[in-house]
Each structure stands twice: as structure tokens, then as C-alpha cells.
Amino acid sequence: MTTGPLLEVDGVTLQYATQQHLTTATYRVGFQVLRSDRFVILGPSGCGKSTILKAVGGFVTPVEGRILLRGRPIDGPGPDRAFVFQEFDQLLPWKTVRENVTFALTSSGTLAGKEAVDRAMHYIGKVNLTPFADRYPHTLSGGMKQRVAIARGMAMEPDILLMDEPFAALDALTRSRMQEDLLELWEETRFTVLFVTHSIDEAVRIGNRILLLSAHPGRVKAEINSSGTDSDGRGGSISDRIHALLFGDEAEGDPSDG
Amino acid sequence: MAETAGAPERPELFYEITDTVGEVAPRPVGGWRRYWDSATARKITLLAVLAVVWEGYGRWLDDALLFPTFSAAVGALASSIASGELPGAAAFTIQLLLKGYAAGLVLAAILTSVASVTRIGADFLETVASMFNPLPSIAMLPLALIWFGIGENAIIFVLIHAVLWAVALNAHAGCRSVSPTLRMVGLNYGLSPFGYIRRILLPGAFPSILTGLKVGWAFAWRTLIAAELVFGTTGGSGGLGWFIYNHRNQLNTANVFAGLLTVILFGLLVENLIFKSIENRTVRRWGMQA
Numbered sequence: 001m002t003t004g005p006l007l008e009v010d011g012v013t014l015q016y017a018t019q020q021h022l023t024t025a026t027y028r029v030g031f032q033v034l035r036s037d038r039f040v041i042l043g044p045s046g047c048g049k050s051t052i053l054k055a056v057g058g059f060v061t062p063v064e065g066r067i068l069l070r071g072r073p074i075d076g077p078g079p080d081r082a083f084v085f086q087e088f089d090q091l092l093p094w095k096t097v098r099e100n101v102t103f104a105l106t107s108s109g110t111l112a113g114k115e116a117v118d119r120a121m122h123y124i125g126k127v128n129l130t131p132f133a134d135r136y137p138h139t140l141s142g143g144m145k146q147r148v149a150i151a152r153g154m155a156m157e158p159d160i161l162l163m164d165e166p167f168a169a170l171d172a173l174t175r176s177r178m179q180e181d182l183l184e185l186w187e188e189t190r191f192t193v194l195f196v197t198h199s200i201d202e203a204v205r206i207g208n209r210i211l212l213l214s215a216h217p218g219r220v221k222a223e224i225n226s227s228g229t230d231s232d233g234r235g236g237s238i239s240d241r242i243h244a245l246l247f248g249d250e251a252e253g254d255p256s257d258g
Numbered sequence: 259m260a261e262t263a264g265a266p267e268r269p270e271l272f273y274e275i276t277d278t279v280g281e282v283a284p285r286p287v288g289g290w291r292r293y294w295d296s297a298t299a300r301k302i303t304l305l306a307v308l309a310v311v312w313e314g315y316g317r318w319l320d321d322a323l324l325f326p327t328f329s330a331a332v333g334a335l336a337s338s339i340a341s342g343e344l345p346g347a348a349a350f351t352i353q354l355l356l357k358g359y360a361a362g363l364v365l366a367a368i369l370t371s372v373a374s375v376t377r378i379g380a381d382f383l384e385t386v387a388s389m390f391n392p393l394p395s396i397a398m399l400p401l402a403l404i405w406f407g408i409g410e411n412a413i414i415f416v417l418i419h420a421v422l423w424a425v426a427l428n429a430h431a432g433c434r435s436v437s438p439t440l441r442m443v444g445l446n447y448g449l450s451p452f453g454y455i456r457r458i459l460l461p462g463a464f465p466s467i468l469t470g471l472k473v474g475w476a477f478a479w480r481t482l483i484a485a486e487l488v489f490g491t492t493g494g495s496g497g498l499g500w501f502i503y504n505h506r507n508q509l510n511t512a513n514v515f516a517g518l519l520t521v522i523l524f525g526l527l528v529e530n531l532i533f534k535s536i537e538n539r540t541v542r543r544w545g546m547q548a
Contacts, residue, residue, distance in 0.1 A: 057442075057446065058445075059442055059445065076445075077442070077445040077446050077448070078446075078448060079446065079447055079448050081446075082446065083442065083443070083446045085439050085442070085443075087437070087439045089437050089439055089440065090439045090440070090443055092440065092443075092458070092461070092462075093544040093545055093546050094461045094464070094540070094544045094546070103447070103457070104447045107444075107447045107448065107449050107453060107457060108447045108448040109448065136543060136544055136545060137545070138544065138545025138546075139545070156447075
């Protein structure tokens with residue numbers, strides 16, 4: 001096993017073209033994700049955090065810098081980086097829960113036949129959806145759909161799980177429950193996850209390491225540790241520190257997150 | 259009442275939820291009410307009322323040439339079926355329809371594939387389809403007769419025109435409406451371009467494709483009956499349109515009604531049996547259409 005970082009993002013600048021002009025989403029962003037990290041990218045809207053995740057996913061190519069996974073540059077999307085999106089429509093509506101998870105395994109060539117189904121059912125069980133395995137996505141609640149997407153991502157047993165604000169479209173109670181469950185899953189399997197969010201509370205709760213980005217374009221402001229509870233162990237609050245770092249002097253009266 | 263007092267303070271309440279929720283018995287519904295709650299029953303009742311009105315008007319008018327009674331039309335339908343004349347005409351029409359429909363679908367599939375792969379193909383489809391789509395297919399018949407002469411080929415040409423644009427346009431729109439998230443999901447799990455088309459694009463676009471198939475079928479059916487009316491028989495045998503036209507010439511109005519009823523029945527049958535059951539098994543089950 002290599003001792004270096006699992007994922008290395010090095011001086012990455014990302015741009016995307018709109019109709020009028022070229023927008024720079026991030027400017028020379030760099031960070032390293034270690035094995036079993038719960039690495040959170042946090043920033044206001046417009047800081048390019050989702051674009052970074054898409055670049056790691058291989059959907060966007062950096063105009064500058066490089067992204068290395070296990071020391072190898074990323075070249076297009078691949079099943080070694082399973083993506084969990086924010087949108088509920090990431091599940092194939094014409095497939096049941098079981099088929100949705102199995103589909104990922106078979107179409108990527110990871111497993112076939114009974115083995116694929118068995119592994120799919122194992123991970124569906126992990127997200128507590130076994131009784132719903134034969135249901136179609138449209139009969140599930142939003143939280144359940146996201147659980148299926150997480151099960152699908154985890155079933156790939158990828159090098160890294162990429163989560164793009166997966167709980168943002170959920171109601172507050174469900175979101176809180178999902179965060180808890182995600183941490184429980186992590187305790188069991190210690191997977192590596194790169195998690196994007198705009199919620200400070202969520203970042204503090206989910207992450208063990210938090211990357212703070214500024215907006216327009218996204219640049220790294222800080223990279224801090226989190227213990228999972230909102231306390232830095234020195235009597236201060238992590239979210240207050242994040243607040244100060246992100247908004248500086250203008251923190252007064254600035255809404256914390258959207 | 260004091261203005262600033264607000265609601266009085268109450269003690270907080272806590273309950274222990276222990277008892278399981280029992281079966282809630284449905285409210286009993288009377289037989290008549292249950293009958294009337296079924297859409298099929300209501301529609302059958304309406305049809306029966308219409309038949310009675312038709313029968314009454316026919317008897318009151320008492321002119322079999324102008325407006326035969328419902329029972330006379332049904333009788334003509336039964337005897338035409340028994341004599342084999344109507345089934346023969348219907349079979350002729352349907353085999354022609356299937357040929358034209360199938361040819362139209364193949365062309366639509368080719369056109370849509372090209373349109374979803376290349377930009378110029380998409381431009382071509384959008385331009386040509388928007389040009390030809392508003393043109394009633396039956397208007398192409400004179401041209402078809404010049405090109406192909408009197409015969410099956412002219413009719414098939416017109417049918418292709420009826421099916422092609424509706425299906426291709428809908429399928430194309432369906433492919434474009436497949437969400438970018440699903441596209442990324444397909445890429446994420448390493449689907450090949452062909453695998454992506456087969457496993458994501460086609461099922462994702464299926465609601466629109468099905469709409470196209472239905473619209474195309476309806477266009478083809480109307481066009482075919484009209485074409486047969488205009489041009490009668492093709493070498494010996496004729497279809498339903500010819501059946502209707504022929505009996506009008508013989509002033510056999512009850513049989514004209516029998517022909518029209520057959521056209522209606524086939525339309526209903528295909529719409530309600532074939533397309534409905536496809537819909538129930540696919541887009542409805544998947545929740546992609548209410």
C-alpha cells in the first residue's frame with residue numbers, strides 16, 4: 001500500500017464557458033485527501049466547489065494544474081470514483097432499487113450475475129432499504145432515494161466516494177438523520193469520501209478535514225480539522241472559526257449559509 | 259382582554275405511544291355507488307345512452323337511406339362480418355398500415371440516431387420535420403400517385419410521411435430531455451457510447467418515444483382510411499375505406515355505418531389495449547408519467 005495521499009489536487013484552475021464569456025470557477029486550488037478521510041469542501045455558492053468535484057470525477061478537465069488519484073492523473077470518468085449527486089433523478093426511474101445498484105456493478109464490469117446482485121443487496125441492507133429493494137424510485141421518499149444513490153456508490157467499493165451536496169434537497173430532519181447514518185456507515189467501512197457542501201453545520205458534522213474556499217473564483221482560504229462536534233477542543237467553536245475565516249470582518253449580519 | 263397577554267400558559271403534555279394502529283374498516287359503499295365510481299362503467303352507460311338516442315332518432319326519421327337505426331347498423335356489421343367482406347377489408351387495411359408504420363419507424367430510428375450523434379443531423383431533422391409535419395399526409399397522395407402509380411407503394415409512401423415526422427420529432431425531443439445527471443451517471447459507471455444509448459438514452463426518452471408512436475399510429479390510421487376513400491381499390495381487393503366508399507355508391511347506408519364503426523373499434527382497440535398496456539408496463543410503472 002502506498003503511503004502518499006490517495007487524491008492529490010495540485011494548483012487546479014477550472015473554467016467553464018457560458019454564452020458570453022469564460023468563467024473561472026476555481027483558481028489554483030490544491031489539497032490532499034488521505035485514505036479514510038472525510039474531506040469536506042466548504043464554501044459559499046460560486047466558489048466552484050461542485051466544479052472541483054466534477055473535475056475529480058473526470059467530467060471537467062482542468063485548464064491548469066493536475067489531479068492525481070493514487071499517483072495517476074485522472075483521465076475521464078471512471079467507476080473508481082463513484083459519484084453521488086444532489087439531484088434525486090440520479091436514479092434510473094425504469095429500474096428498481098436493486099436493479100439500480102446492480103446496474104452500476106454490471107455496466108462497469110465490476111461484477112456480473114449473482115455476485116452483482118448479492119453485493120447490491122449487501123449495500124442496500126447497509127442503508128436499511130432491504131424491504132424496498134423491489135420498489136421503483138418514484139415510490140420512495142427523497143431521503144430514501146439518496147440512500148439508494150449512496151448504496152450504489154458504496155457498492156462499487158471505489159477508491160473514493162464523491163458526494164455533491166447529497167443532502168441539500170432534503171428536509172432538515174431527514175438531513176440530520178442522513179448525516180448520522182453516513183457517519184455510522186463510515187465507522188463500519190472507513191471509506192474515503194470527498195464531500196461538497198455549503199452548510200457550515202454539515203461540514204463540521206461530517207468532516208474530519210475541511211477545506212474552505214472563497215468565491216469568484218474559488219481559492220483556498222484554509223484547511224482545518226474537525227472533531228465532529230462543534231468544538232475545537234480549546235473552548236472555541238469550529239463554526240465560529242469557519243465563519244471568521246470565510247467572511248472575515250464582514251461576518252456581522254452575513255447569513256451563514258443558504 | 260389584555261392586549262399584550264397573548265395565549266395563557268399551558269402545561270406541557272407527553273404521551274406514551276404503545277397501542278398499535280388497528281385496521282381501519284373502509285366505509286361500506288352501496289352497489290350502485292360502486293358501479294358509478296368506475297370510469298369504465300360510466301363510459302359504458304354513456305355509450306348505451308347514445309345508442310338508445312341513435313335508435314330512437316332513426317326510428318322517428320324512418321329513412322334507412324339517410325340515417326339507418328342503430329340496430330340496422332349493428333345488423334349490417336354482423337352480416338358483413340359473417341360474409342367475410344368486412345374482415346377481408348379490415349385485414350387488407352391493417353396489413354397495409356403495418357407495412358407503412360414499420361417503414362416509417364425504421365426511417366425515424368435512422369433519422370433520430372443521426373440527429374443525436376451529429377449537430378448537422380439534428381439541424382436537418384428539426385428543419386425538415388418542422389417543414390413536413392404540418393403538411394397533411396393525404397395532400398401528398400397526388401404526388402405519390404404520379405411517382406408510384408396506383409398501387410400499394412403510393413399508399414405506403416403516404417403512410418411513411420404520416421408516421422416519420424411525428425415519431426422522429428418526439429424521439430429527438432425525448433433524447434434531448436434526458437437529464438444531464440443521468441448522462442453523468444452513465445459516464446461514471448463506464449458505459450460505452452452504445453451502452454449509454456441502450457441503457458440510459460432510450461429508456462430515458464421512452465415516454466416521448468411512446469407519445470410519438472401513438473401520434474404516428476393515429477396519423478397513419480386516419481391517412482390510410484382517407485387514402486383508400488380517395489383512390490378506391492388497388493387491384494381486386496380493397497380496404498376499409500374502399501368498403502365504406504363502395505357501399506355509399508350502392509346506397510347501402512347501414513353498411514357505411516358498419517364500416518365507420520369498424521374504423522372506430524379498431525382505433526379504440528389499439529389505443530386502449532396495445533398502447534395502454536405498454537404504458538402501464540413502462541412509463542406508468544416507472545413513475546415517468548402520471
